[in-house]
Amino acid sequence: MDELLDEVAAGKLAPIYVLSSEHPVLLERALTAIKDAVVPPAARGFNYDVVEGKPSGAKIVALAQTLPMMAARRLIYVRDLAAMPADEAESVLAYVDKPNPSTVVVAVASKIDKRLKLFAQLAKKGHIHTLDAPRQLAPWVRAEAKARNVQIDGSAVQRLVDTVGDDLSRLALGVEQLGLYAGKRPVTSDDVDELIAETRERTVFELTDAIGAADLPRALAAVAALCDQRESAVGVVVMLARHIRQLTQVYALRETGAPRGSWAPALGVPPFVVDKLIARARSYAPAALAAATQRLANADRALKGDITLTSTVTGAQGGAFTGPQIKALGRDLADRVILEQLVTGIVGLAA
Numbered sequence: 001m002d003e004l005l006d007e008v009a010a011g012k013l014a015p016i017y018v019l020s021s022e023h024p025v026l027l028e029r030a031l032t033a034i035k036d037a038v039v040p041p042a043a044r045g046f047n048y049d050v051v052e053g054k055p056s057g058a059k060i061v062a063l064a065q066t067l068p069m070m071a072a073r074r075l076i077y078v079r080d081l082a083a084m085p086a087d088e089a090e091s092v093l094a095y096v097d098k099p100n101p102s103t104v105v106v107a108v109a110s111k112i113d114k115r116l117k118l119f120a121q122l123a124k125k126g127h128i129h130t131l132d133a134p135r136q137l138a139p140w141v142r143a144e145a146k147a148r149n150v151q152i153d154g155s156a157v158q159r160l161v162d163t164v165g166d167d168l169s170r171l172a173l174g175v176e177q178l179g180l181y182a183g184k185r186p187v188t189s190d191d192v193d194e195l196i197a198e199t200r201e202r203t204v205f206e207l208t209d210a211i212g213a214a215d216l217p218r219a220l221a222a223v224a225a226l227c228d229q230r231e232s233a234v235g236v237v238v239m240l241a242r243h244i245r246q247l248t249q250v251y252a253l254r255e256t257g258a259p260r261g262s263w264a265p266a267l268g269v270p271p272f273v274v275d276k277l278i279a280r281a282r283s284y285a286p287a288a289l290a291a292a293t294q295r296l297a298n299a300d301r302a303l304k305g306d307i308t309l310t311s312t313v314t315g316a317q318g319g320a321f322t323g324p325q326i327k328a329l330g331r332d333l334a335d336r337v338i339l340e341q342l343v344t345g346i347v348g349l350a351a
Contacts, residue, residue, distance in 0.1 A: 001026055001030070001131050001132070004030060004129055004131075005029070005030065005033050008033045008034055008037045009033065009037070011037065013034075013037060013038060013073075013104055014104070014126075014127065015099035015100070015101065015103065015104060015105065016096065016099055016104075016105045016106075016107075016122070016125070016127040017030075017034060017104070017105070017106040017107070017127060017129060018081060018106075018107050018108075018109050018112070018119075018122050018127050018128045018129065019031070019106065019107070019108050019109070019129050019131060020108070020109045020110075020111075020112050020128070020129070020130050020131070021130065021131035021132070022133075023131065023133055023167075023168040023169060024169050025168045025169040025172050026131040026133075026168060027108060027131060030129070030131060031077070031106060031108075034075070034104065034106050035048070035075060035077075035106075038073050038074075038075040038104045039071065039073060039074070039075045040071070043068075043069075043070065043071040044075075046068075046069040046070065046071070047068045047069060047071045047073065047074040047075065048074070048075045048077070049063045049074075049075075049076050049077070050077045050079065051063070051076065051077065051078045051079065052079050053079075053083070054083050054084065054085060055078050055079075055080070055081065055083060055084045055088070056084075056088055057084060057088035057089055057090065057091040057092040058088070058091050060076065060078060060091075060092060060095075060105065061091045061092060061094075061095045063076045063103075064076050064095060064099070064100050064103045064105050065095075065100050065103070066103070067102060068102050068103075072102070073102055073103065073104060074102060074103045074104070075103070075104050075105075075106065076103060076104070076105045076106070077106055077107070078105065078106070078107035078108070079107075079108060080107075080108055080109065080110050081107040081108065081109045082109045082110045082111045082112070082113075083110070084118075086116070089116070089117065089118040092118060093117065093118055093121055096118075096121055096122060096125060096127070097121075109128075112128060112130070133166055133168055137161045137166060137171065138154075138157050138158060138161055140168070140171070141157050141160060141161060141171055141175060142157055144171065144172055144175045145157075145175050145179070145187075148175060148176060148179055149179070150175055150176075150178065150179035150182075150187060151182075151184075151185070151186040151187065152175070152178065152186060152187040153186050153187065153188060153189075155188070155189040156178070156186075156187045156188050156189045156191060156192050158189075159189040159192040159193065160174050160175070160178070160192050160196060163192060163196050164196065167230060167232075169230055170229070170230040173229075173230065174192075174196050177195060177196070178191055178192065178195060178196070181194075181195050203222055203225045203226050203229065203231075204222075204226070204236075204239055206218065206221075206222045206225075207219060207222035207223065207226065207236070207239075207240070207343075208239065208240065208243040209280075210222055211240065211243065211343065211346055211347060212243070212247070212276075212277075212279075212280030212281075212283060213280065213283065214283045214284075214347050214350035215347075216343070216344060216347045219343045219347055220340060220343060220344070223236070223336070223339050223340055223343055224336075226339075227335070227336045227339065233303050233335035233336075233338065233339055234300065234303050234304065236339055237296055237299050237300050237303065237339075237342070240296060240342070240343075240346070241293070241296045241300075244289055244292050244293055244296065244346070245293075246267050246268070246269070246277055247277065247280060247281045247284060247289055248286070248289045248290075248293070249266060249267055250263075250267070250277055250278055250281040251281065251286050251289075253266060253267075260274075282351075283350045283351060284349060284350055284351065285351055288349035288350065288351070289349075291349055292345075292346045292349055295342055295345050295346060296342065296346075299338050299339070299341075299342045302334075302338050303335060303338060
């Protein structure tokens with residue numbers, strides 16, 4: 001990533017860039033750097049084109065062969081080259097062998113399969129750039145803080161990494177939030193606990209509490225907050241599954257006649273939480289909890305990319321989402337829709 005940005009900043013521009021990454025923040029920064037280097041803002045009205053949806057090879061080549069207007073270069077941005085049908089690749093292959101020197105084509109590829117002739121040729125020419133997260137996250141966070149003029153001590157850096165994990169977008173957002181929160185003073189680990197860790201844990205609690213209370217508006221608000229915090233959708237499903245399992249265990253413990261003093265360790269919660277779980281379980285019959293568990297399993301499959309899924313993912317009344325529909329939405333939006341329908345479906349099961 002750094003090598004690519006350094007070359008672009010030095011004006012060493014390649015005619016074609018194919019970018020791939022699991023981290024949207026890296027893609028965004030690489031795209032911004034290339035765009036700024038190739039086409040000044042004032043020239044983008046004539047010399048910047050975006051190819052969306054299923055890209056046409058003929059359209060990409062036609063745009064790339066067009067001469068720039070009142071500028072040195074043109075920029076063509078292809079949102080997802082991997083979505084291009086296989087029969088469209090031949091014209092692009094011919095262009096790769098002899099690209100227009102006055103055009104830069106930058107494409108994002110959601111998936112790179114080098115068994116395909118197009119990607120194999122692009123790789124051979126050195127046009128594919130896979131943007132990986134750094135192995136050591138702490139130095140990346142420190143560099144992010146320095147770039148944003150945020151003072152942050154070593155313990156806060158490590159606490160932020162431990163709290164957020166390797167999601168670079170969330171780490172970058174966390175640094176920005178902490179800088180605004182701390183102002184001119186250095187960010188401390190207590191700041192991370194107060195603003196980042198507590199925010200996430202509080203939102204998760206609000207979601208499970210709202211579902212237990214069958215409060216749909218509050219539950220959907222919590223889902224929106226978790227998505228805005230870039231919380232893992234699969235992680236949210238895991239948390240919800242644990243909550244539903246605890247409500248199911250309340251019925252099992254009651255049926256077995258287990259002494260109340262043994263319920264807290266069996267449920268894996270502090271003693272003062274047991275009464276709340278008992279109250280929440282009253283909202284859902286055992287059959288409803290079994291149905292909720294099935295909805296959670298379906299949502300988990302959909303979130304993990306099972307595009308063969310054709311049954312209702314989570315919808316409460318109809319609202320079926322097939323695998324291809326989920327894929328077409330785009331991953332972030334699809335994750336949000338799946339979580340919203342999952343929560344709507346579960347709350348709809350309440351007595």
